[in-house]
Amino acid sequence: MPPVKSKPRVEPTPEELLFDTAARRFTQDRARRTYEALVDAAAQAFMADGYDATGTPDIAAKAGVSVGTFYRYFDDKKQIYVEVARRHLSEAYRQTLARLSPQHFVGKGRHDTIEETVDVLIGYAGKHPGMNRVFVEMTLRDPDVAALNRAFEDMARRRLADLITAVTPRSVVPDPEAMAFVLQIVAVETANALAGVHGSPPIAVTRAKAALTELLHRALFGLG
Numbered sequence: 001m002p003p004v005k006s007k008p009r010v011e012p013t014p015e016e017l018l019f020d021t022a023a024r025r026f027t028q029d030r031a032r033r034t035y036e037a038l039v040d041a042a043a044q045a046f047m048a049d050g051y052d053a054t055g056t057p058d059i060a061a062k063a064g065v066s067v068g069t070f071y072r073y074f075d076d077k078k079q080i081y082v083e084v085a086r087r088h089l090s091e092a093y094r095q096t097l098a099r100l101s102p103q104h105f106v107g108k109g110r111h112d113t114i115e116e117t118v119d120v121l122i123g124y125a126g127k128h129p130g131m132n133r134v135f136v137e138m139t140l141r142d143p144d145v146a147a148l149n150r151a152f153e154d155m156a157r158r159r160l161a162d163l164i165t166a167v168t169p170r171s172v173v174p175d176p177e178a179m180a181f182v183l184q185i186v187a188v189e190t191a192n193a194l195a196g197v198h199g200s201p202p203i204a205v206t207r208a209k210a211a212l213t214e215l216l217h218r219a220l221f222g223l224g
Helices: 014-019 029-049 056-063 067-073 077-095 110-127 129-141 143-167 176-194 205-221
Strands: none
Touching: 014 077, 014 143, 029 056, 029 067, 029 077, 029 129, 056 067, 056 077, 077 110, 077 129, 077 143, 110 129, 110 176, 110 205, 129 143, 143 176, 143 205, 176 205
16 A cells, blocks of 8 residues: 555644634533633743742642642643743733734824833733743743744834835835834833833833834834
C-alpha cells in the first residue's frame, strides 16, 4: 500500500489564537462555573506571586476546589496560564485597539480621540501591573505564550496600519505598515513602563500620557 500522506498542519490565525473559545464551551453550567473559577483564581495567583511561585494547589485552593478537580479541567499550570494570558490580551485588544477605527475619528477632535485611547491603554496596563510583568517574562520563556504575544502584535499592527491608511495622506506617512510597527511598540512599551513593569517610571504619568498623545497625533496627522 502507498504511504498515507499526512495533512499539512494549518496554523491558527491571530484572531483564532486570541478570540476562539470553542474548546472552552460546556454543556453543564456547573462545569462552566468551576472552569471560570479556576481561571479567575489562577489570574489572581499569577498576578500576586508570579508564575514560578504559583502551584496548582494554590490555584485550586483560591478557587475553592480540590487539586483533583483542577486536573479535570487543565493538564498543568502552564495550560491554565496560557488561558489567563489569552484572556488578558484579548481584553486589552477590545479595550484599546478596537477603538482605533476610522469611524472614531469622524465628527470628533482627532487629538481628543487619541487622548481617550491613550487614557484607556495606560489605565488598563496600570490595573494589571503584576500580570504584565509575568507576561513579559513568559514571552521569553515559553513558545505558546510567545505565540499569543505575536498574535496580539500582528493584530495591533494591522489595526493601526488600516487606520493610518484610512485617515492619513501618503504625503504624511508614506509607509503605513512600518509606521504602525513603530507606533505599536512605542505605545505598548510606554504603557508597560508607566505600569511599573520595569521599575518605577522616572516621568509622571500625566506627562508621559500627554507626550504619547502628541506623538501619535503628529505621526497620524502631521504637524498641522
